[in-house]
Amino acid sequence: MIYCTLLNPALDVIYRINEFRSGNTVTDIPSFSIPAGKGINVARVVRTLGEDVCVVGLMPEYDMKRSLEFLDQLKIKHHLFAIPGGLRINTTLIEENTNFNSHINSAGQQLPLRIQLEFNHFLEEFISAGDLWCFSGSLPRGFENDCYQKLIKSCKNKGAITLLDSRDHAFKMGVRAKPLMIKPNISELEGFFDEQIKGVHHLALKGKRLVDMGIAYVFISLGADGMIAIHENDCLLCSAPQIKTLDTVGCGDALVGGILVAQKRNFSFSEMCRMAIACGSSKALHQGPGVVSLDEVWQLMEEVTITAV
Numbered sequence: 292m293i294y295c296t297l298l299n300p301a302l303d304v305i306y307r308i309n310e311f312r313s314g315n316t317v318t319d320i321p322s323f324s325i326p327a328g329k330g331i332n333v334a335r336v337v338r339t340l341g342e343d344v345c346v347v348g349l350m351p352e353y354d355m356k357r358s359l360e361f362l363d364q365l366k367i368k369h370h371l372f373a374i375p376g377g378l379r380i381n382t383t384l385i386e387e388n389t390n391f392n393s394h395i396n397s398a399g400q401q402l403p404l405r406i407q408l409e410f411n412h413f414l415e416e417f418i419s420a421g422d423l424w425c426f427s428g429s430l431p432r433g434f435e436n437d438c439y440q441k442l443i444k445s446c447k448n449k450g451a452i453t454l455l456d457s458r459d460h461a462f463k464m465g466v467r468a469k470p471l472m473i474k475p476n477i478s479e480l481e482g483f484f485d486e487q488i489k490g491v492h493h494l495a496l497k498g499k500r501l502v503d504m505g506i507a508y509v510f511i512s513l514g515a516d517g518m519i520a521i522h523e524n525d526c527l528l529c530s531a532p533q534i535k536t537l538d539t540v541g542c543g544d545a546l547v548g549g550i551l552v553a554q555k556r557n558f559s560f561s562e563m564c565r566m567a568i569a570c571g572s573s574k575a576l577h578q579g580p581g582v583v584s585l586d587e588v589w590q591l592m593e594e595v596t597i598t599a600v
Contacts, residue, residue, distance in 0.1 A: 297330030297348025329428035335581030336548025353377035402433035420450030427456040439465035532594035541580025
């Protein structure tokens, strides 16, 4: 089973406008909203690719019913721990003329530390040897920075496989637990090493340092340019196919979904990279986070360019 954690869920509200100008009033524009958060976004991709997946996380009581119905509709299993209040709001403005995306993400409510302790105990009940666990997204306010670190250690102690995709201190401390796989972007990598990183070869060197620290797979997201992937002695530059992008919200989560499915199916390292990039590219062709096409993924895998670095 593949498990995706959801510690900081949100309601994604997405607007498409011709052009955004500060100070103007914009009316009668198309929009849609869905329950989201990186765990849900990743799980949607995993399910579309044909694997069973379960979301384990927090969910505010006010939005619990809607979120459960949403996951049930997608045939995604779930174990959600109820917390007070409602979902935080993440707003995305997509400018049609320029295809620029602007994001406004609310911080969400402050949670007492006892909820972290109770949730950790709740999550640990579902860990079994051989399962894949994806720890992705930011931590809610009030949770300690070592939350992912502790959960990754619990997984490793029970023989489960882990992937970490977070940022800031949660990422730094999570890496100390040596998950099998990590997926930083350039900004997160710069934050980890506390230095500016320029160019493919510099990024590759930093990725290799992480492998030397005990991380088996390092996937460095380059956005529209693809990713750099390092495993053992292999360092690959994986370039995405040329496509006409519609919506880039959640492309990184789609990439993670591809990695998880490829790992579950014991793909070779290069095929794992192809599936990851293909998932991110397919997502960019569709509106809304977590939306990919299975047929597109198989087709796009053939169009991914991989070169050794």
